Amino acid sequence: MKKDTMADVATDAMPTDASTNTTTKSKPGFSLKITKWFKYGDGAVRDHGWGCVYRNVQTVRAFNDLPHIDILTIVRRCRPLACSHEKTRPCDKTADAKRKSCLGMDASAVVNLIDLWIEPPDIKRYKLLPVENARAVLFCPDHVKLESFLRRAPRLSKLEDFDEVTCNKERWFELLRTATTVAKQPVVIDDKCMSFLFYGADADSALVVDPHQTNTAKGLSMLPLHTLFNKPWMALFYEPRSTDTAQVPVSPRPCSTRRSGSIRPPS
DSSP, rough: OOSSSHHHHHHHSSSTTTTOOOTTTOEEEEEEEOOOOOOOOOOOOOOOOOEEEEEEHHHHHHHTOOOOHHHHHHHHHHHOOOOSOOSSSSSHHHHHHHHHHHTTEEEEBBBOOHHHOOOOHHHHHSSSSOOGGGEEEEEEEEEOHHHHHSTTOOOOOOGGGEEEOOOOHHHHHHHHHHHTTSSSOOOOEOOSOOOEEEEHHHHHHHHHHTTOOOOOOGSSSEEEGGGGTTOOEEEEETTOOOOOOOGGOOOOOOOOOOOOTTTOOOO
16 A cells, blocks of 8 residues: 555654654654764865765764764865866855865866765765775655756766665665664765755654754754655665665565666665
8 A cells, every 4th residue: 555645654664662762852763873973164174065975974984983084185086176267156256265275276276166066976986985885876756857867967976876776765765764773874865956964763854964054053953754755865875784775675666767777676
């Protein structure tokens, strides 16, 4: 039977054992304990508008007691050519000068913010986390054309960059739930505009670390639960304990959206 709402899907997938972690709202749910996270502006780096995925990588590394990587080191590894001779969008000259100075770029270079962006598959591509334990997943609901989503600027990720692509909402939520309850790892999610770090859910909300919040007190935030299902998300699952979320037992609904032969459907 088809679920009436995505809240029903989420609630059905949530553990019901009394010993399960609950949120401060005391609603059925699951969550990890995040004690340290990174946000825009940390380390005196002006990364507003482009650094959210970088900050999520730093938070995941801190969560796993991996050595800290400075955001500028990550930029130089992932985007060594993130400058051009022509401006593609207006920018504040003072902020631009400070940004170039931080990045070690020549003052005559023009930094295009969109060229500094990275997406979840880039975390694996540039080995920002141990790649043998990283999986890139793309969730695209049926009402959104996959090709149109991938063509959105900045057009970084291609279909072949993902280890799994699914339009199955139950599958998507089960991957998120299993990552946080079995692998016990947060998940980097990205809608091609903003990136968050998913670390749990309750009956109404997705619990996320929001790197865009410069107020530390607001870093642990919430999104309406339905936003996880009503639009596409790219995700990076990190599984240091070799937990294979690809083997989560589900009964996936075939995607009605056309997919290329390179897609590996959930099993």
